[in-house]
Amino acid sequence: AQSVTQLDSQVPVFEEAPVELRCNYSSSVSVYLFWYVQYPNQGLQLLLKYLSGSTLVKGINGFEAEFNKSQTSFHLRKPSVHISDTAEYFCAVSGGSYIPTFGRGTSLIVHP
Amino acid sequence: DTGVSQNPRHKITKRGQNVTFRCDPISEHNRLYWYRQTLGQGPEFLTYFQNEAQLEKSRLLSDRFSAERPKGSFSTLEIQRTEQGDSAMYLCASSHYRANTEAFFGQGTRLTVV
Numbered sequence: 001a002q003s004v005t006q007l008d009s010q011v012p013v014f015e016e017a018p019v020e021l022r023c024n025y026s027s028s029v030s031v032y033l034f035w036y037v038q039y040p041n042q043g044l045q046l047l048l049k050y051l052s053g054s055t056l057v058k059g060i061n062g063f064e065a066e067f068n069k070s071q072t073s074f075h076l077r078k079p080s081v082h083i084s085d086t087a088e089y090f091c092a093v094s095g096g097s098y099i100p101t102f103g104r105g106t107s108l109i110v111h112p
Numbered sequence: 113d114t115g116v117s118q119n120p121r122h123k124i125t126k127r128g129q130n131v132t133f134r135c136d137p138i139s140e141h142n143r144l145y146w147y148r149q150t151l152g153q154g155p156e157f158l159t160y161f162q163n164e165a166q167l168e169k170s171r172l173l174s175d176r177f178s179a180e181r182p183k184g185s186f187s188t189l190e191i192q193r194t195e196q197g198d199s200a201m202y203l204c205a206s207s208h209y210r211a212n213t214e215a216f217f218g219q220g221t222r223l224t225v226v
Contacts, residue, residue: 006154034214043116043203043217044155090154098143098207099168100215102154 002027002093004103012109015083021076021106023091033074034092034100035065044090050074061085086110114138116218118204124224125194132190133221137206144187145215146179147203148172155203161187162209194225 007022025031032051036044048059055067065076074091088107092100117136125131137144142163147155158177160168163184173179176194181187191198201222205215 004154009152036217041220041222043118043219044205045217046214049214097160097168099145099157099160100205101157102147104154105152 002029002031002095002101004091004093004101006091006103006106008106009104010107010109012111013081014111016080018079019077019081019085019108021089021091021108023074023076023103025072025074025091025093027093027095029095032094033065033067034094035059035063035074035076036090036092036102037061038088038090038105047076047089081108081110083110083112116204116206116216118202118218118221120221121219122222122224124226127196127225128193130190130192131194131223132188133202133204133223135187135189135204135206135218137186137204138216140208141206141216142184142209143207143215144181145205145207146187146189147205149201149203149220150199158189158202191223194223196225199223199225 005024013019034049035047038044048057050057050067058064088105090105091103094100119134144161146158149155159179161181176192179189201220203220205217207215
């Protein structure tokens with residue numbers, strides 16, 4: 001079985017400040033990890049993914065994430081956020097079944 | 113490539129009525145997923161198709177729910193005798209047969225049961 005824990009339900013931050021959204025996972029097989037973003041009343045859009053190779057993954061909109069196998073974490077970071085980054089962010093894991101399992105989400109709120 | 117398409121975008125129905133949603137995946141994707149999302153929660157897995165075969169169903173998928181994917185193309189999700197607890201966003205996603213590729217999501221169908 002696989003599961004995802006997003007440690008923060010809400011993260012408020014001021015514009016141009018750095019941000020980190022935390023994600024921990026559990027899985028009994030090799031994992032593939034994803035971060036998605038969801039804007040109000042929209043579907044999910046992929047930000048970045050880790051399949052193998054370099055543990056530092058860069059995605060769209062200036063986001064990056066680091067896979068840490070020993071800590072079973074895949075935290076999402078951005079060095080300087082914009083108002084437009086305000087959205088829900090979901091971490092997901094998939095393994096041998098190819099069925100992504102999602103966390104409960106983190107609401108990123110960027111204040112001017 | 114027009115992305116994953118879901119119809120309708122919104123549906124309001126009276127309790128006890130049946131509803132059906134449609135999902136058109138990206139054309140070359142053989143995997144198709146249905147998820148349900150309620151306010152403040154992440155997507156919860158409902159069911160998964162590989163081509164026309166329904167390979168996995170969540171325990172969340174009660175007997176009132178049925179999904180089909182005839183000919184491995186579009187898919188439908190039907191809810192019979194709707195209840196207020198069925199109110200949610202229903203998301204469809206598809207992915208390529210190659211292992212470990214990401215799922216692409218549609219815009220979702222928001223169901224409100226009154």
